[in-house]
Amino acid sequence: MSFTRADVDIIRREPGFSGFYRLDILTLRHRLFAGGWGPELRRELFVRPDAVCVLPYDPWQDTVVLQEQMRVGAVDKSNNPWMIEVVAGLIEPGESPEQVAHREADEEAGLTLLELIPITRYFPSPGGSDERVHLYCALVDSRGAGGLHGLEHEGEDIRVSVWPREQALLAVEQGRIDNAASIIALQWLGLHGERLRAGAGAQP
Template identity: 55%
Template sequence: MTEKTPEPFQFKASDVDIRSRETVFQGFFRMDKVRLTHPRFDGSIMPEFTRELFVRGDATCVLPYDPARDEVVLLEQFRMGAIGRDQSPWLLELVAGMNEAGESPEDVAHREAEEEAGLTFDRLEKICEYLVSPGGTTEMVYLYVGQVGTANAGGLFGLDHEHEDIRAHVFSADEAFNMIRDGRINNAAAIMAIQWLQLNRDRLRDEWNRL
């Protein structure tokens, strides 16, 4: 008789044995070097190994959506991590910001909407929360869609002391879907939120236009 495969998540955080942890870089971000071991699926123990961990706080990202006009607002800004690719390092992204101590993700959403796009959310609906790249960084993103009016949206925004230079664009939902399809939008949070909107657009337009 074949032995049944165990269910996933048999291990917990407490099963990880952290032998040492030191900060090897502290700047705009932090890098730690961690020595650790943990159980293996076959019942043995993994030999001690070392990983570098990019320590970055959690963030909140929001797709502004006008259900009456069926339009979204996307932000264009420079991103250092896109340099060296066969594309422009100016990306189309969501409203986004780092979660500060004492703030809820919803607090961050409202703050960043005003700072980055001059927008006010009438309501927010959570899409999901996800680990950005858990092989090397601690960051968790809280992803939302937010109801806005786009009639007067658009323009230049950003905080000078944070070296932000942001242009807010208004697109039809269909154009946003097309930009995912042809690769003009290729960052994870925007792809996830816009594809979620594609699946939920009819429901949102029905519910939000009635409220």
């Protein structure tokens, strides 16, 4: 048995909070695997724009460009809320995921993306959020990358650094890199890095 969106009945949708993000309160029911409809459920839904995350990879130097910034979601549960991450940003109205990838790479890391390679799309926390992530790897020239970046008017304070691919993979294994998009992208690169290097051709 397979279900579709038609098998979820949203009875009420009420506003809970609206700020930089939004919280909706849903009363709903859904069909059951055993047949029939389940009971009414009350669920809070964190509503936010879809996100784009990009792992910049230099196949000629076999390096990745990663960044560090403070993340409020880690403040209560980590001794170090400055997270090591890939480039990331939210999709604004009228933008495509590809446009966001190029914009954020420039704003957050000072990088020009030479080729954008889709990895996957996924829901990071579908139990309570409607966000979907568009995940990419991007070929870049990492020579000269690094330093402090970000938009001052958005309060961004981002430190960018270049890592050997194997060192970044080790950081995932050791738990130093502990956010989903970065883990997924680096594990994908661990599987496909040699293929990307073989097909990159001469360095531009």
